[in-house]
Amino acid sequence: MPKRLTRSFFDRSVHDVAPDLIGTTLMVDGVGGRVVEVEAYHHTDPAAHSYRGPTARNAVMFGPPGYAYVYRSYGIHWCLNFVCEATGSASAVLIRAIEPTAGIATMRRRRGLTNERLLCSGPGRLCEALRVTALHNGLALDRPPFALFARQGVVESVAGPRIGLTKAVDKPWRYGEKGSRFLSKPFAREV
DNA sequence: TGCCCGATTAACT
DNA sequence: GTTAATCGGGCAA
Numbered sequence: 001m002p003k004r005l006t007r008s009f010f011d012r013s014v015h016d017v018a019p020d021l022i023g024t025t026l027m028v029d030g031v032g033g034r035v036v037e038v039e040a041y042h043h044t045d046p047a048a049h050s051y052r053g054p055t056a057r058n059a060v061m062f063g064p065p066g067y068a069y070v071y072r073s074y075g076i077h078w079c080l081n082f083v084c085e086a087t088g089s090a091s092a093v094l095i096r097a098i099e100p101t102a103g104i105a106t107m108r109r110r111r112g113l114t115n116e117r118l119l120c121s122g123p124g125r126l127c128e129a130l131r132v133t134a135l136h137n138g139l140a141l142d143r144p145p146f147a148l149f150a151r152q153g154v155v156e157s158v159a160g161p162r163i164g165l166t167k168a169v170d171k172p173w174r175y176g177e178k179g180s181r182f183l184s185k186p187f188a189r190e191v
Numbered sequence: 192t193g194c195c196c197g198a199t200t201a202a203c204t
Numbered sequence: 205g206t207t208a209a210t211c212g213g214g215c216a217a
Contacts, residue, residue, distance in 0.1 A: 039198070041198075047198070048198085049198080071198085073197075073198065073199055073200095074196095074197065074198095074199050074200080075197095076199070076200075077199050077200070079198065079199085081198090094198055096198085122199070122200070123198070123199075124199050124200060125199090125200075162198070163198075163199095164197080164198055164199070165197090165198065166196090166197080184199095
């Protein structure tokens, strides 16, 4: 069994943590898989929820690193983030896609889908498959129901612009596993 | 207070 | 390609 990641993994720059998360394994109540796509959001970034200061929604982002920040997107979906950097820096990594490896039958049932490629290939899809909701907001990532495991072997990463933004569109802060078929969208260039 | 928009998705044409 | 679902934040009035 691979090594567990602890909260200290997240106590550094969000731009270092984000690429390092590619290839790690995320489990929620025993259901999950390999992280293949993430995006970094720094508090100085106009596209970050924390950019304009704390609110009831983004309060967890202003807390200590190694905790889950879950928010509702477009009033419908949930999105899962990992808080990074020092307490109060309000930076986080959005988990955008995973490659399902555990509890695939459960994920199919929750998503009402059989196509494995589409089970977790997007931030909202992943949260439905892992059943991540507002109840997970503020929970520690190294304690149940969460579990994170270090990657094994070499992982080839690619970077590119983030998805679905109108601000800071040019920043290449989306990271993915090269060639993965479980990405929410392909990367235009492989870096 | 009211209106517009967003770190989305699936079901349309 | 377009659109509806649906809710919190930001900004104008």
